[in-house]
Amino acid sequence: MRVAVFSTKPYDEEFLLEANASDQHDLVFLEPRLSRATASLAAGCDAVCAFVNDDLGSEVLRILATNGVRMLALRSAGFNHVDLAAAADLRLTIARVPGYSPHAVAEHCAGLILALNRKIHRAHNRVRENNFALAGLLGFDLHGKTVGVIGTGQIGSRFVRIMAGFGCRVLAADPYPNDDTRLAGAEYVDLTELLAESHIVTLHCPLTPETYHLIDLSRIELMRDGVMLINTSRGALVDTTAVISGLKSGKIGYLGLDVYEEEADLFFEDLSDQLLNDDVFSRLLTFPNVLITGHQAFFTREALSNIARTTITNLSAFERGEGAIHQVTVDSLA
Numbered sequence: 001m002r003v004a005v006f007s008t009k010p011y012d013e014e015f016l017l018e019a020n021a022s023d024q025h026d027l028v029f030l031e032p033r034l035s036r037a038t039a040s041l042a043a044g045c046d047a048v049c050a051f052v053n054d055d056l057g058s059e060v061l062r063i064l065a066t067n068g069v070r071m072l073a074l075r076s077a078g079f080n081h082v083d084l085a086a087a088a089d090l091r092l093t094i095a096r097v098p099g100y101s102p103h104a105v106a107e108h109c110a111g112l113i114l115a116l117n118r119k120i121h122r123a124h125n126r127v128r129e130n131n132f133a134l135a136g137l138l139g140f141d142l143h144g145k146t147v148g149v150i151g152t153g154q155i156g157s158r159f160v161r162i163m164a165g166f167g168c169r170v171l172a173a174d175p176y177p178n179d180d181t182r183l184a185g186a187e188y189v190d191l192t193e194l195l196a197e198s199h200i201v202t203l204h205c206p207l208t209p210e211t212y213h214l215i216d217l218s219r220i221e222l223m224r225d226g227v228m229l230i231n232t233s234r235g236a237l238v239d240t241t242a243v244i245s246g247l248k249s250g251k252i253g254y255l256g257l258d259v260y261e262e263e264a265d266l267f268f269e270d271l272s273d274q275l276l277n278d279d280v281f282s283r284l285l286t287f288p289n290v291l292i293t294g295h296q297a298f299f300t301r302e303a304l305s306n307i308a309r310t311t312i313t314n315l316s317a318f319e320r321g322e323g324a325i326h327q328v329t330v331d332s333l334a
């Protein structure tokens with residue numbers, strides 16, 4: 001099958017070519033992000049392979065379908081960026097890659113917590129300048145602290161295990177509690193209790209219309225003073241303006257982000273010789289107690305290998321007329 005692979009980076013090409021060795025799809029690697037302006041590059045392709053910041057709104061899907069595309073293989077677990085109703089109208093099959101490496105994201109989340117707490121990013125800069133003073137680097141023991149995990153699916157439940165290993169008390173909130181998370185040592189409570197009790201709050205739920213700005217001003221008010229807030233899930237789970245207010249007042253003592261609501265225009269590109277036009281993001285960067293990574297939580301060798309293999313499996317199943325193995329439909333939002 002001829003497949004247009006948008007937002008291709010060298011590492012995508014490497015892992016997809018390796019995974020495609022036996023199935024031999026005709027992969028057309030395209031560097032641009034998928035958008036209204038670039039969608040017609042998929043003309044003549046049966047399928048499109050897209051990543052998290054590609055535009056998969058109704059207009060782009062219509063252009064793809066008009067150009068003969070019948071299937072969309074997402075290289076991501078999240079599918080919040082796809083207009084699923086429009087895809088159904090256009091008879092486009094959508095597949096994703098669930099659980100390609102929950103360890104990768106859970107471990108990165110733990111990394112953000114450790115770095116923020118012990119100020120490792122700041123210590124590294126100091127030592128490189130022969131500044132070995134410790135003032136300003138004081139941290140706290142994770143042991144005995146309460147960690148609140150919002151969303152205990154594949155990633156959240158792995159993360160619970162990691163934090164339990166540190167000797168933390170773990171609280172969890174999820175409309176669908178599971179035994180795996182309980183066995184890992186978490187106690188399910190309602191969101192209000194979780195926010196009020198946790199020293200660290202971390203988000204592992206998907207972005208849906210219900211979870212949009214789940215963390216807003218009113219929920220920040222419920223949190224402990226000096227709370228650590230971590231978001232490795234999707235940017236729009238958090239109202240960034242409200243979080244900035246929380247940082248200014250000291251309510252939020254630490255902020256760790258791997259995702260940002262307006263990341264599509266920033267992340268995955270080297271913009272080091274450009275001025276940033278995003279004033280909200282620029283403000284975030286001014287806080288010493290904010291640590292941001294550019295959507296790299298998934299970025300491990302194991303995850304890229306699994307993403308590539310599942311993507312090729314999805315494409316091959318569709319080509320054989322079996323639909324997609326990890327299909328996403330409007331019902332997936334329910």
Ligand code: NAI
Nearest residue numbers: 078151152153154155173174176204205206232233297298
């Ligand atoms: P999953 O589908 O296994 O688990 C999500 C969990 O969230 C489910 O248990 C669900 O019941 C729960 N949930 C849904 N609505 C909720 C709500 N209102 N409150 C609390 N919990 C709620 O998904 P998985 O694989 O654990 O991934 C979670 C999210 O992580 C993805 O949706 C994606 O946005 C993000 N992600 C981020 C990556 C990164 O590189 N930063 C990489 C992969 C995923």
